[in-house]
Ligand SMILES: [Zn+2]
């Protein structure tokens with residue numbers, strides 16, 4: 799499926815971009831309930847999503863194009879090896895999560911940054927759902943794995959992983975210096 803191009807924007811419409819070739823089969827729509835995603839929103843000065851999830855569309859970075867305001871893009875992480883959380887410094891909005899290497903072509907967009915999410919298809923996976931007994935689990939986990947195999951592998955093998963707006967592919971380094979949030983700052987976040 800060719801899919802459609804969908805514009806995305808930070809809350810104040812300074813950092814703008816386009817998600818390319820979006821369809822229900824080019825990405826996985828997921829809802830993540832993990833504490834890191836929640837902490838990232840609160841750290842970024844955004845509304846606390848709890849008890850709800852953070853809504854994501856998981857795709858490959860070659861489907862991401864920034865169109866304006868790229869100078870506002872910054873990145874932070876909660877640990878030296880943790881997920882990269884790409885944020886617009888103008889308004890604080892978090893737009894993407896990526897892993898730390900361009901050779902793992904994975905990008906996850908916060909779907910709240912899209913004006914129209916209908917092309918994304920239904921939410922098929924839920925991560926870190928709190929069960930009635932207090933433990934956490936995943937639903938639709940096989941869809942995550944399947945998505946990785948059907949999208950990430952072809953992206954690697956075809957060389958499309960080199961088309962990423964997040965990394966300098968020559969060095970493998972992120973295009974911005976990663977701010978590692980000090981543990982004390984993370985611990986001080988109001989997460990009741
Ligand atoms: Zn999460």
Ligand SMILES: [Zn+2]
Pocket residue numbers: 808809810811812813886887888889890891
């Ligand atoms: Zn903004």
